[in-house]
Amino acid sequence: MLAFTLRRAVQAIGVMFAVGIIAFSMFRFAGDPINQIVSLDTPAAERAAVRKSLGLDDPVPVQFVRYFADAAQFKFGVSYQFRQPVSTLLMERMPATLELAICATVFAMVSGILMGVYSALRRDTLLAKLFQAVSLIGISLPTFLIGILLIYLFAVTLGWLPSFGRGEVVKLGWWTTGLLTLSGLKALIMPSITLGLFQMTLIMRLVRAEMLEVLRTDYIRFARARGLTTRAIHFGHALKNTLIPVITVAGLQFGSVIAFSIITETVFQWPGMGLLFVQAVQNVDIPIMAAYLLMVSLIFVTINLVVDILYTVVDPRLRATVGRAT
C-alpha cells in the first residue's frame, strides 16, 4: 500500500516536471517580458539593467532550474501588471475559487446522486423523465449562458440574489471565507449552481446508468432471493457498487471544476484565481499565467492521486491486487 502510494507520487512529480517545462517555455515564446514591464521609450541601457536584475540574461537552462526551484517553493516571480509577488496574488484569490469549487461539487454530487438514484429506481415516473430532460439541457447549454440566464432571472428580474461578487467575507488567518455571512452565502448560490450544473448532470446520468447496470447483476438477484428488504438492496448493495465509478468521475471532475471556474468567475465577477487568470491573459502577464498553469496541474495531479488511493479504500478487490503487486 505504501509502495503503491509512493510509486504514484513519483509519477505525479514527473507530470509536474513536464508541466513546469511548458510553463517555463511561455516566458521564452510569448514575447519579450521586458517589453511588458518597461514603457516604450525606455533606453536600451535601462532595459538591459532590468533584464539583468530579473536574471533574464542568464543561459536558458540556468533560468529553467532557477524557475523550477522557485516554483517548488511556491515562488512564481513578480506580476508585471500588479508589481506584486504572484504567489501573494494567488493566495489572496485561492480561497474564493476553492470555496466556489467545493460548493459547486457538493451541489453536483448531492443532487446528481439523488436524481440519478431516483431516475434509476423509478424509471417510468414523470419526475424521472423530467430529470432526464433537465440533464440534457445541463449538458448541452454552455456555462456562461446558464450564468447569464440565472443572473437575469434571480438578480435582475426577481432581485433575490446579488448579480456579482462574493458579498461580505470574513478573514480567518490568510483564508477569507464567504460562508459565514448571509450576503456571502447568497452570493455563492448562483455561481455554485452555474459551475456545478454540468457536473451534476454528468453524475446524474452516470449514477442512473450504473445503478441500472448493477440492479441487473447476479448478486442483486441473489440479494432479492435472500429476502432482503428493497431498501437494503437498493441503498446498501446497489448504491455502494454504483459509487465506485462515480467517485472517479467526480474526483477527476473536481479538477475541471476549478479549471472551468474561469468562465463562471468571469460571468459573476468572482474574485478568484480564474478571474485573475483572465485578466493576466488580457495583459500578457506571463508569471501569473505560468503560475496558474502550474497550480491547476498540481490540483489535477493531486486529485488523481487521491482518487487512486480512495479506490482501494472502497473496493477491497483492488486492495488485494495492490497488495500483491507490491
Add this chain to the structure above:
Amino acid sequence: MTDPILSVRNLQVEFASRRGTLRAIDGVSFDIAKGEVLGVVGESGAGKSVTGLAVIGLIDPPGRIAGGEIRLAGLRIDNLPPEEMRRIRGKRIGMIFQDPLTSLNPLYRVGDQLIETIRTHLNLSETAARRRAIDLLAEVGIPAPEKRIDGYPHEFSGGMRQRVVIALAICAEPELIIADEPTTALDVSVQAQIISLIKRLGRDHGTAVMLVTHDMGVIAEASDRVAVMYAGRVAEIGPVQDVVRNPLHPYAKGLMGAIPTLAGDDKRLVQIPGSMPRLSAIPRGCSFNPRCAFAFDRCRVERPEPLPRGTQSVACHLYDSVPAESAA
C-alpha cells in the same frame, strides 16, 4: 402421507414480448415432500430455471405467472403481496444460483452478507447473528470459519464461494431450497462435493430441495425423484431409478440414451434429432412431435396430458391406449 412442502399445480408463466405473449411454462405440476430432492432436467430453455424463479416469486416483468397455483406447506404463495413474499424468500425458501463468482456482492465481507441476511429474517443480536454465521460456514465445510468470516468474496475459490452461497441460502433454515444449476460453473471435482453437501443438508434438516440442472449425472447422484421438462412442460416425472432405468417418454428415453457409460462399449451415443422449438413456434399437439420417432397422427393434433404409469407419470399418447393396470 403428510402434505408436500411444495406443491405446484398447473403453473403457467408468460412473457409479454413485442410479438405477442410467449408462454414459457405451460401447465407444470409437481410436488416435493419434506426432505426430498426433486431433480429437474431438460435442455436450455425448457423452463427449468423459470419454474424455480416462479416458485420463489422472482419472475420480473415482462414475465408473469399467468395461471396455476403454488403452495408452500399448504399456504398459497403465488399471489402474495410483494412484501409478504419477500419475508418468505430467504426465510422459508432459499435459492442457490448458478454462478458463485457473481452471486456475492464483491464489496461486502462474507460475514456482513450472512449477518445481514440472518438479521433480516431472525430476531437476533449482532453478536448472536455472527455466531450463527460462523456455525453456518462451518456447517457448509469452510475451514477456519471464525477467520474466513471476515474475508471478502474474492478471497474465496469458486467452490468455497458456492459453499458461502449455500450458507446464505440456508441461514434461516428454509423448508425448501431451490438450487438452480448449482454445480454448472464449478470444477468437476468440486461439483461432487457441492452435490453431497446439498444432499446432506437436505437430509439433516429435512429440507425439500428442487435441484435444477441439465446434468443427468448430478440428478442420478443426488435426487430422489426427477422431472424431465421439455418446452415448458413436464414430459415425465417419477422416482429417479425408475426414470433413469426405464424411461417412458420418447424424449426421456433420448436423454438417458445420451448418457455415456463407463462400461466402454464403443457404441455411438444416441442423439435426439433436431432441437427444441422456440417459444414463439411451439408446434400444435405434443410439442415434441417433430423430433419424435414414434409420433403418430394424434400427437400432431392433441396435447398429451400426464398419465400415471406405475410410480411414474408421463405425458405421451403412446401410453394412453394401453390400460394403466397392465403396465404396473
